Amino acid sequence: MARVVQKFGGSSVADAASIKRVAKRVVASRQAGHEVVVVISAMGDTTDELLDLANQVSPQPPQRELDMLLTAGERMSAALLAMAINDLGLQARSFTGSQAGVITTGVHGNARILQITPGRIESAVDEGDIVIVAGFQGVSQDTKDVTTIGRGGSDTTAVALAAALGADFCEIYTDVDGVFTADPRIVPAARRIPRISYEEMLEMAACGAKILHLRCVEYARRENVPVHVRSSFNNLDGTWVTDIDEEDNSMEQAIISGVAHDRSEAKITIVGVPDRIGEASKIFSAVADAEINIDMIVQNASEVSTAKTDISFTLPESDGKRAVAALNAIAEDVGFDNVLYDDQIGKVSVIGVGMRTHPGVTARFFGALAEAGVNIGMISTSEIRISVVVDSAEVDQAVRAAHTAFGLDSDTEAVVYAGTGR
């Protein structure tokens, strides 16, 4: 008997029929002898409909009230799932995030889980009940107001609950079969990854793989919760995200686990920055003051004779305009020549713990890109990742070239991708 936390996303509970299907799945786990706690998202379009209602009464609704409104969505799906399970003859009880003891920061719309005090959940599980928890929501430690946990909130709730309950593992049910070596819409020969380490999954999430949110993976790694990402539409094994002992797995470990890509970033280049101490600091302070997160940074001397340099960095495309404005405001003070903005870029990354022990990964990656005729704009690396910025029109070619170069292509085509996951 295992204790398991299962999370079902909005696409798995789009309507009454899908709620009944999820109920059958949950009941099967319980009847297999497991203790089951379910975290559930709002039904399909509920959140969008509620946002639409909010916009009808106020163009800029306060975040506190928006949280109060939106959390009704998960509350409804949680109650409905509990009903459907009861209808199958098993006891189920639904709880709000607040009732489940999900304590968060007070940042409405983007709260972080501080701790979980799952007393009521524990009791219900001990009494043999299936527990349904409304995902995406918690209660602020300071104000006791209802909060929402921001993007990936239900996944993170599930992992955090699994940790707090000492669950054996956490299952994330989604609309794809697991984590793939690349996006199957770009690489039809992409393969499902049966097991991946927390570190690699973190890099994948940070580099554009949308299947699990960064925060959720961070939480799983910190609390050492094994996560099983799998499809809610079949019974196939998905991808296990776990703490992999590299020694044990060296035999089967590929050098590269996957190729990720991200088209959501833009690049800013500041031309002709005086090559003096403190100028870069001024530039990045201005960007930080605008509360913009930057990703890659590259500095290279463009005109050695004039002691000037160019600085480029990438950032979320959605923050582009604000960043350019913040930089133009300090142009005179810093004394640079010009700010260039380019949103026609994409980032392609190869990720794998194998590169720690295998030299030549960079050479092989760049060689494959060159052969495919892809020009590299920027480069950044971590211990287990190499990322390049390329022209957005060349992202697909770059992903395919890398996938082939590292021997990831499968003999058969991947199952058709049903959506983007959440």
Next chain:
Amino acid sequence: MARVVQKFGGSSVADAASIKRVAKRVVASRQAGHEVVVVISAMGDTTDELLDLANQVSPQPPQRELDMLLTAGERMSAALLAMAINDLGLQARSFTGSQAGVITTGVHGNARILQITPGRIESAVDEGDIVIVAGFQGVSQDTKDVTTIGRGGSDTTAVALAAALGADFCEIYTDVDGVFTADPRIVPAARRIPRISYEEMLEMAACGAKILHLRCVEYARRENVPVHVRSSFNNLDGTWVTDIDEEDNSMEQAIISGVAHDRSEAKITIVGVPDRIGEASKIFSAVADAEINIDMIVQNASEVSTAKTDISFTLPESDGKRAVAALNAIAEDVGFDNVLYDDQIGKVSVIGVGMRTHPGVTARFFGALAEAGVNIGMISTSEIRISVVVDSAEVDQAVRAAHTAFGLDSDTEAVVYAGTGR
């Protein structure tokens, strides 16, 4: 400056436009210098839509989960109203019943308010905010589960909150202009009653006037909270339900305040009950065991020679079948002849504290009925009420005759009745 609790029903918040209209009304009260706490029902059809969803996943959903589901409705309207008020430039905060400290019994679907601990509401009011409370809901004292308060739940919440907050009065906004001397759909000459005592309003509610629920009036009387029932569609004065000093108002007090009617009851007659001690007790024990509330009871000897009697009583029509079954089950034991069931009845009541000091009310009432050709089936009285059971087809005539006989007819026609109220 007054402290006031305002309650708006589902018909007042049917869509985004009506929520904005309610927001303007609330803001006007705040800007007039009052401290305002609002209790709000779910938007128009929300509750029915949620019930429909519930029935799609389970034919008999557990009450606990139904409460979890349905309370989402008031939560949404509360958050939306807070947004609309914020949009008008004033601070508003929404709270669930649980957050507002509405502590109830654990009877899901029909809980009763045990007490209100309005600490968070008090703080928010003290900080100058307009407070919006989701009506119809609370939290069970024992299990901490979410409960719904049953019929009239939002009205009762409003009155209970007014009492707990020491509010000067409670305004119940509805879709009619107040309490009328009779249903204007039956008596076009019915008049709005400007003031009515708690006792009279209690009798009116118990006798079929649907504008305020019995529990709500009971609560108001016990806690001595003045209630102002008025329309949300205009600014006219409605009806004040208060503690009326009879001495002070004897001059203006009519003998009869209003005529109420109720078509929702049925009559059961048990024919040929042996006239022995304990037989009536057996009969009403059987009905009570089936958890059926009975209203009027009449016993009269039908056949003196045989020492047998008939017993008639009225009960909610919806409980009729169960009551007949319960009685047939004890027919042999008690030894009565027969059970007759009649759902084609109606109850007509005249109500007024004036009848305490004015003899002849009964004579005038019965005289009017006789003149109108209405046959009286059963009679019951209280200190301030006389009720008769008549054929359902004669209810309208009986109401009109009584209304005229006690001088209640107005010279002008009543404003058209928009609905049934809640």
